[in-house]
Amino acid sequence: MSNLGEQIKTMKKITTAIKKDFPIFKNNKGLVFLDSGASTQKPKVVIDAVKEVYEKHYANVHRGIYKLSEQSSELYEQTREKVAKFINASSEKQIIFTKNTTESINLLAFTWGMDNIKKGDIILVTEMEHHANLLPWRELAKRKKAIIKYVPVKKNGRLDLNKLDSLLSSKVKLLAIAHMSNVLGTINPVKKIIAKAHKKKIKVMVDGAQAVPHFPVDLQDLDADFYAFSPHKMLAPSGVGILYAKEEILESMNPFLVGGGMIANVTHQDAEWNEIPFKFEAGTPNIEGVIGFGAAIDYLSSVGMKNIFKHEQKITKIALRELSKVEGLKIMGPSDNKDRGAVFSFVLNGVHPHDMATMLDEQNIAIRAGHHCAQPLHQSLGIEATTRASFYLYNTEEDIYKLVRALKKVKKIFK
């Protein structure tokens, strides 16, 4: 598997070879899975890694003095190193294991946010944020009497960067921004935006849940202060999230959850916190999930993140072309594949997204319908809900054609 990347000559080969690595497709013949934006399927190597921990190495981590606990701890910490390398963090101390992206951002809001945001401060968010990078900041603002301001999204699905520039004032303490929109597919120019924000001493929290699984992300290059993403959206088990933060900020932050595993010393009156990152990991973590994530990173690295993005760029090009041929169908988000991921939210005249999802399901196509945890964005777009098709490395060109054929059948029934 390690030389899989080299074996891949054409993109067609990428997906034929890759689909075979995912047992779900063996057990669900003909399945067209187009909901990877919500959570991805798992390759056999990840499933096996989890099974192997349980069968060969399992014990609680960082506690036991015996061999099994040492093995578990080592595998667990190996994943932390792999994550740091995968996103080019300068140290694995910057990688905190949480439950999911939502928890990562809540951790930040309730620690750094509670200690640093004051009355009258401005928190900038974008109109395309997932609720996970919106509600923790709104809740914080409410408690601190701080002000939330929105960076608008233009009709073409891109952020209004001029408006963003004018909003970056000295009163702004934090900018919360998605690296890639889970609804529009828009990939935001976060590197440039972060540089601008830093000039005004504004900290930047990037929601990378739709980015890290799909293209190379280099955190030293981006220079983000905070970054979060979800391993279950990149082939790993669910129940693990990542929070990355700059080391000096992490050192200054108070813990979020307190209890076991995160202390250096506890007396009847006092407690001294453990060093980072352990200070932020109270209680027994998702041991097998983290170790499974290590296997997922190995798998993705062997395919190559550049190859994955190239594949998805091709998918995007074809999908935009083919979907726009369906009469009455409107795609939200950018209509060109530059800085755009393979996520397509659309509406079809006369067919509610819910009906769409049920009827596509009847044709073995798994797709999401609703507001995709981005209700304010849908309000700005002036629609209640959309149907969303999101692609990943195991999706083929043929999946697009199957979707288009199925859409035409749905249209006929609702005519």
Added chain:
Amino acid sequence: MTFDMYREIILDHYKNPRNFGKIKNANAQANKKNPLCGDEMTMDIKLSKAGKIEDIKFHGAGCSVSRAGGSILTEAIKGMSLAQMKKYTDKDFLKEMQAPITPARRKCALLALETVRAALKIKMK
């Protein structure tokens, strides 16, 4: 390929909903949303002094199942008394819809009934 759920009855009620609109002098009203999909419905009810549903209309935006649900439900319960409504179960209503509602879509179908119950302040056990 079968589309069992979308039997003629659902599509008919979706395309030509009965009792769709507003009642000016309604004396019971409620609005409910389905947070999962953004479906939204308002029920206007005119109750007689004796507690009978004299008139009922609904409006809002939603999928075929929720809209057909509003249409079928309002037809079914017009003329019923409050006492009868208190005994009117989810099962009774789903039977009335005459289509196999998949588990994922039950919330859509039941939105109409939930809204009527909210308007009439009925709490089911």
